[in-house]
Amino acid sequence: MERKTIHSVTLDTDKCRGCVSCMRRCPTEAIRVRNKKAKVLYDRCIGCGECVRVCPHHAKIPAFDSFDMIHKYKYKVAIVAPSFYGQFKSQYDINLILNGLLAVGFDDVEEVAKAAELVSEATREWMKNTQDIKHPIINTACPTIVExxxxxxxxLIDNLLPLQTPADVAIKLAYKKAKEKGYKDEEIGIFFISPCPAKVLALKNGIGIKSPLVTGVLSMAEVYYKVVTALSQIKEVKPLNKAGFLGVAWASSGGEALGVNKEKYLEASGIENVIAVLKEIENGKLENLDFVELNACTGGCVGGVLTVENPFVAKAKIREFGKKIPCIGSTNTIKNAGLTYKDFDWEVVPTINDVFKLDENRIKAMQKLEQIESIYAKLPHFDCGVCGAPSCKAFAEDVVIEGFSIDDCTRMDERTTE
Amino acid sequence: MSSNSVHLEFDVVGNNFVSAGSASNEVKGILKQLGIDPLVIRKIAVAMYEGEINMVIHAGGGRAIVDIFEDKIEIVLIDTGEGIEDVELAMKEGYSTASESIRNLGFGAGMGLPNMKRFSDKFELESEVGKGTTIKMSMLFPE
Structure with a gap:
C-alpha cells in the first residue's frame, strides 16, 4: 500500500539554519540535519507539528491548500471543526461564525461538531456491543495518535477505536447532501478547515476509510482572518448551527471522552504526555480503564499549529459558546442523519509502520543491532545533535544502516570513560 | 560477528520510581527493531517491567541480564535483597507484601509474579531469605 503520498510539513530552505531544534524535539526521530538543513524522514513522520511549533526561524511550513482553491467549484462546502469556534470572541455565537463562512464564499457549511455527536453515539453503541473489548480503548480522532x-x-493496535472520525463523517454527510441537491462530482468542493497539518494528511490519505471525499484542507488561521473581517457585513443570520455542546466540546481535550459516557476514563494531551500514557498502557498498567482519550496537541485540537488562539483561552471560549446551545443537538441522531451504526466502522484497518525494523531477516537484524551497540559504545553519549542525528543511538543506527562515517561525530575525544 | 545472539545488561536502581521501567522499555525498542511480533513484545515488556518494579520496590534494585536469540529471549533478574519467605504464597494472585505507601503509588497489587509467570514460556524463581532472589524467564518468538 502506498503510504503518505503528501507530507504534513515542508522546509523553507532559505530560513532553515540547521540549528537542530526541531530534530531534538521530534518524537519519532524523524529529522536529521544534513548539509546544514533539517531533513524529514517522511516514513517516520506522524504529522504532530512539534517541529513547526519549536522552529525558532519559522522554516517549517505546515501543509495546507490555498483558500483560492475553493473558487474552482460551483458548490463549495466548509467542513468546520469545532476548534474553529474557539478562535473567535465568545460574545459572538456559533450561528454568526457559520454565517461568516458563507460571507467569505462558501455555499454551505457542515459542522464537524454535529458529526461528533453521531460518532459519540456510535462509540457508545460499539463499546456496548463488541465482544472481548480491549482495555482501555484508545480514541482515533487525532490522526497523530493513530500514526x-x-x-x-x-x-496497542488492537486497542484503537475502529470507527471513523467526526471529520470523515461530516465530509460524507456534506457529499451526500450535495448529491441530493443534484450537483455533479466535479462541481462539488468539500473543504475541511483544519487546526493542524496532521488532519490535512489524514483526510487526504484516509485513515480507516477507502476513498477520501475531501477536496481540499484549509488552514484554520487563514480562514479565521478572512471570516473575522467579514462578520460585520453579515445582514441576515441563517440558523446553521445544529450541534450541541457535546459535539462542540470535542474541540478540546476531554470532550470526546465526555461523549463516550464511561466512568473509567483518562484524557491526556501534548505529545510527551501522550507518549508517557501509551507506555503505561503498553506496560499493562491501565487495564482498569474503559477509555483513553489522547490528543497530540496540548489542550486538544484547539492547540493545533494552524490555530491562532492560545489553547487554554480557546477552551474557555468553547465553554462560553456551549452555554448558548443545547447539550445535544435535538434532532441529531444517527437515525435522523440517515445513517446506520455500520456506516461508522473502519472500512480498512491501518497497517503497522515497520520503519524501525532493522532487517526482514532476524539474524541479519541481530547482526546489525550488535554493530549498532558496538558503535554506540564508542560514542560520547551526549546526545548533542552536532552530527545531525537526534541522539548517539540514532547516530549509531545511521552509521550502520545509512553508511555514515563514525568520524562525523566530532566530540568523540570529549568522551569520558565510564 | 561473535554469535547469533544479543547480550544486554542493565542496572536497576532501587527505590527510584522515576527511572523504573527504563530497562524493559529499552528491550521493547530492541525487539521492535528485530521485527518481533508486537503482541509477543507486549507480553515480554509487561513481564520484564513487573520484574523491574519488584526489584525497585522490594530488593533495593538489582541487575537485569537479557540475551536475545533468533527464536527466544532469556531474561535474568538478580537482586541481593531480603528474599522471599514463602514463594508459593508470593506466586498467588493478589498477594503482596508491599507497604501502604507503595500501594498508594499504584503498585503492589499482587499481580507482579503471577503475570511474569503467565507471560513466560519458562519461569524459574530461586530465593533465599536474607540473600536475594534470582528470576529466570524465557519467552519464545513464534515464527
Missing part, C-alpha cells in the same frame, strides 16, 4: 501507535506502539 504514533502505528510507528512506535505496535502492541
Amino acid at each position: 504514533l501507535i502505528l510507528v512506535r506502539f505496535h502492541g
Whole structure:
C-alpha cells in the first residue's frame, strides 16, 4: 500500500539554519540535519507539528491548500471543526461564525461538531456491543495518535477505536447532501478547515476509510482572518448551527471522552504526555480503564499549529459558546442523519509502520543491532545533535544502516570513560 | 560477528520510581527493531517491567541480564535483597507484601509474579531469605 503520498510539513530552505531544534524535539526521530538543513524522514513522520511549533526561524511550513482553491467549484462546502469556534470572541455565537463562512464564499457549511455527536453515539453503541473489548480503548480522532501507535506502539493496535472520525463523517454527510441537491462530482468542493497539518494528511490519505471525499484542507488561521473581517457585513443570520455542546466540546481535550459516557476514563494531551500514557498502557498498567482519550496537541485540537488562539483561552471560549446551545443537538441522531451504526466502522484497518525494523531477516537484524551497540559504545553519549542525528543511538543506527562515517561525530575525544 | 545472539545488561536502581521501567522499555525498542511480533513484545515488556518494579520496590534494585536469540529471549533478574519467605504464597494472585505507601503509588497489587509467570514460556524463581532472589524467564518468538 502506498503510504503518505503528501507530507504534513515542508522546509523553507532559505530560513532553515540547521540549528537542530526541531530534530531534538521530534518524537519519532524523524529529522536529521544534513548539509546544514533539517531533513524529514517522511516514513517516520506522524504529522504532530512539534517541529513547526519549536522552529525558532519559522522554516517549517505546515501543509495546507490555498483558500483560492475553493473558487474552482460551483458548490463549495466548509467542513468546520469545532476548534474553529474557539478562535473567535465568545460574545459572538456559533450561528454568526457559520454565517461568516458563507460571507467569505462558501455555499454551505457542515459542522464537524454535529458529526461528533453521531460518532459519540456510535462509540457508545460499539463499546456496548463488541465482544472481548480491549482495555482501555484508545480514541482515533487525532490522526497523530493513530500514526504514533502505528510507528512506535505496535502492541496497542488492537486497542484503537475502529470507527471513523467526526471529520470523515461530516465530509460524507456534506457529499451526500450535495448529491441530493443534484450537483455533479466535479462541481462539488468539500473543504475541511483544519487546526493542524496532521488532519490535512489524514483526510487526504484516509485513515480507516477507502476513498477520501475531501477536496481540499484549509488552514484554520487563514480562514479565521478572512471570516473575522467579514462578520460585520453579515445582514441576515441563517440558523446553521445544529450541534450541541457535546459535539462542540470535542474541540478540546476531554470532550470526546465526555461523549463516550464511561466512568473509567483518562484524557491526556501534548505529545510527551501522550507518549508517557501509551507506555503505561503498553506496560499493562491501565487495564482498569474503559477509555483513553489522547490528543497530540496540548489542550486538544484547539492547540493545533494552524490555530491562532492560545489553547487554554480557546477552551474557555468553547465553554462560553456551549452555554448558548443545547447539550445535544435535538434532532441529531444517527437515525435522523440517515445513517446506520455500520456506516461508522473502519472500512480498512491501518497497517503497522515497520520503519524501525532493522532487517526482514532476524539474524541479519541481530547482526546489525550488535554493530549498532558496538558503535554506540564508542560514542560520547551526549546526545548533542552536532552530527545531525537526534541522539548517539540514532547516530549509531545511521552509521550502520545509512553508511555514515563514525568520524562525523566530532566530540568523540570529549568522551569520558565510564 | 561473535554469535547469533544479543547480550544486554542493565542496572536497576532501587527505590527510584522515576527511572523504573527504563530497562524493559529499552528491550521493547530492541525487539521492535528485530521485527518481533508486537503482541509477543507486549507480553515480554509487561513481564520484564513487573520484574523491574519488584526489584525497585522490594530488593533495593538489582541487575537485569537479557540475551536475545533468533527464536527466544532469556531474561535474568538478580537482586541481593531480603528474599522471599514463602514463594508459593508470593506466586498467588493478589498477594503482596508491599507497604501502604507503595500501594498508594499504584503498585503492589499482587499481580507482579503471577503475570511474569503467565507471560513466560519458562519461569524459574530461586530465593533465599536474607540473600536475594534470582528470576529466570524465557519467552519464545513464534515464527
